[in-house]
Amino acid sequence: MSTKFVCEFNSETTCILITKNDQVYSIGYLASKIYSIPGNYAQFIDELSNETIEQFYNGNNYLLALNHLGQLYSMGNNYYGQLARSDYDDRFLIAQRIPNNMISDSTDSTIIMISCGYYHCLALTTNNRLYGWGFNGYQQIFVNNSYPDKIKTPSLLPDYYFDSNQINYIKCQGHKSIVLTQSGLVYYWGNRVTIINGNHQSSKPN
Structure with a gap:
């Protein structure tokens, strides 16, 4: 081989x-x-x-794979919805492509960056849209108690999480989410933290 x-x-x-x-x-x-x-x-x-896979990303017991067209695939355990499948399933599932329209709000935007935490994922598209899915028990996707602990459908995060700045880098770390903007500001939220930006801590948005 x-x-x-x-x-x-x-x-x-x-x-x-x-x-x-x-x-x-x-x-x-x-x-x-x-x-x-x-x-x-x-x-x-x-x-x-x-499928010309260019990059793999992993969390706990699951993988995401991104190909040259910006198409995303998932495989592994889906208990928290981290595979973006139709059901929360504690079984280990074969690879399957996540439909493009689940992580894009226009036909001319594609995924350019992915990150996986323990059980949650973030995806950034070419038009500066940030999507999240998977485990939300520590509010590492949506910092609002009205959202469920498990999110199986990639969902658009509000851009006021990062003050509508252009995103340069994303990172899921454990049960936290981190965004670095082109202007150098760092935002992070999730386990034991509220929204942080630049040099000051702000309250969680409602």
């Missing part, structure tokens, strides 16, 4: 291989849970093969 791309996740318990002819394989914990095979077997992932 001639490989062009290898990545390891979850303390090296899951490995993804992409061959030079764009065939995708998974070895380790995630493949063993999804396909009920021994952890040292290489499992061919048909749903991700020949």
Whole structure:
């Protein structure tokens, strides 16, 4: 097997291989849970093969994959809705593409950045829209008690979370979300924090 791309996740318990002819394989914990095979077997992932996957992202027991067209795929455990599937499912699920219209409000915008926390995800699009889904129990997606603890559909975050600034970088860390703007301001929210921007702490938006 001639490989062009290898990545390891979850303390090296899951490995993804992409061959030079764009065939995708998974070895380790995630493949063993999804396909009920021994952890040292290489499992061919048909749903991700020949899709020109450029980057993988991982949380606890799940993966996201982004291809060259900005199309996003998810696989693994979906208990908190982190795979953006129709149901919250504690089983391990095979790879499936997340429809473009779930993470875009226009036909000319695509995903340019993804980040995964323990059980939640953020996605940034080319038109500076920020979407979140998955576990929201620490208000790491929406800092408002009116939102549920589990969000299965990618949902647009209000731009006042980052004062409508142009976003340069996003990061999910554990149960927190972090945004860095082009002007150098840092915003973060989630477990044990309120919205933080620049050098001062502001209250959570209602």
